[in-house]
Amino acid sequence: MSRQAFTRFKKPSPFLLFVLFSFVKPATLVAAPESTILISNDYFKKTGDAYYTRRDYESAHLHYLHLYRMIPDEQSASRLFLSSLRREDERMLESLLYRPQPDAGFTYSYLSVYAAFRLQRYDLARPIIESFETRNGTKTGSNRSGEAEYRRMQFLRGAEILDLRRFDDAVLxxxxxxRIDDATGKRSLMLAEDLRQHQLVSRKSPWLAASLSAVLPGAGQAYTEHYSDATMAFFWNLTFVGGTAYLYDLERSADRPHTGSIVTGIIGLIFYASNITGAYSSAHRRNVFMERRFAEHLRRSYFSTDLIERESGIEFTRPLE
Incomplete structure (x- = not known):
């Protein structure tokens, strides 16, 4: 082979380079060692942790999601749970809950149960709790760390009773x-004491509201502090009563059948009855709202994401320098 031909052979054409790098994956050109993959995983974990601790949850979520897709283990899933909770990403939380980690440790189980409670998916939370308690309930006697985690899970389990507004059951x-004098026990006693305050929550009697509206339309709604409903109930009942009386007088003066006044009176009676039932349901809705606000106050105090993150025992890596 001549020197000129050898030179042409060593120097590939630009077209060949374009095809090579456009349609062939880099991994097929150079075999990436396993250490490169480990460094990549470590990078996404550390960088995600750095973003998370700076409260940049959007950036942390992107890194954790990439990490989870590369290594879908309980550590990456736990981090993805946290970032999804911070972002209130219900679709991601539900997707993670439908892909459970078998025989997972405390951190993953704790965060997944909390996520299920946030979604009010108690059917997904109960199997996780039962599986964790079955695996760890008999080990607590000789493992103080395991006993603390077991009791933290029990504390979180009671959140379902609170969410269902069964306050008396939650107190018990x-x-x-x-009864046990530890951190969880002290917090439990504080919550039980706060739960007893539910008896002081302002409530309205539905039957009293209905009776007041039967006497004076709109009075029951005013009693339940739904003043716009009270105004509308009073206005429409007064309109139909006045309209019925006016039509009756016109029909009597004209010596005509009382068809119009009868129809208007029937419609007025329907509005009057709906005014009474509306006052009853108005009192019930207000009571439910007050109970939910009371339960939400307790959830923010005892089941906040900050507290759950701290109690989960998750350990963030040192941020990259």
């Missing part, structure tokens, strides 16, 4: 949990 549950 947390009072029983507070």
């Amino acid at each position: 549950y947390y009072s029983e949990l507070g």
Whole structure:
């Protein structure tokens, strides 16, 4: 082979380079060692942790999501749970809950149960709790760390009772949990004491509201502090009563059948009855709202994401320098 031909052979054409790098994956050109993959995983973990600790949850979520797709283990899933909780990404939380980690440790189980409660998917939370308690309930006697985690899970389990607004049952549950003198026991006693305040929550009697509206339309709605409903109820009942009386007088003066006044009176009676039932349901809705606000106050105090993150025992890596 001549020197000129050898030179042409060593120097590939630009077209060949374009095809090579456009349609062939880099991994097929150079075999990436396993250490490169490990460094890549470590990078996404550390960088995601750095973003998370700076409260840049959007950036942290992107890194955790990439990490989870590369290594879908309980550590990456736990981090993805946290970032999704911060972003209130219900679709991602539900997707993670439908892909459970078998025989997972405390951190993953704790965060997944909390995520299920946030979604009010108690059907997904109960199997996780039962599986964790079955695996760890018999080990607590000789493992103080395991016992603390077991009791933290029990504390979180009571959140379902609170969400269902069964306040009396919740008082009994947390009072029983507070019998042991540890951090969880002390917090349980504090929650039980706060739960007893539910008896002081302002409530309105539905029957009294209905009775008031039967006497004076709109009075029951005013009693339940729904003043716009009270105004509308009074206005429409007064309109139909006045309209019926006016039509009746016109028909009597004209010696005509009282068809119009009868129809208007029937419609007025329907509005009058709906005014009474509306006052009853108005009182019920207000009571439910007050109970939910009370339960939400307790959730923010005892089941906030900050507290759950701290109690989960998740360890963030040192940020990259």
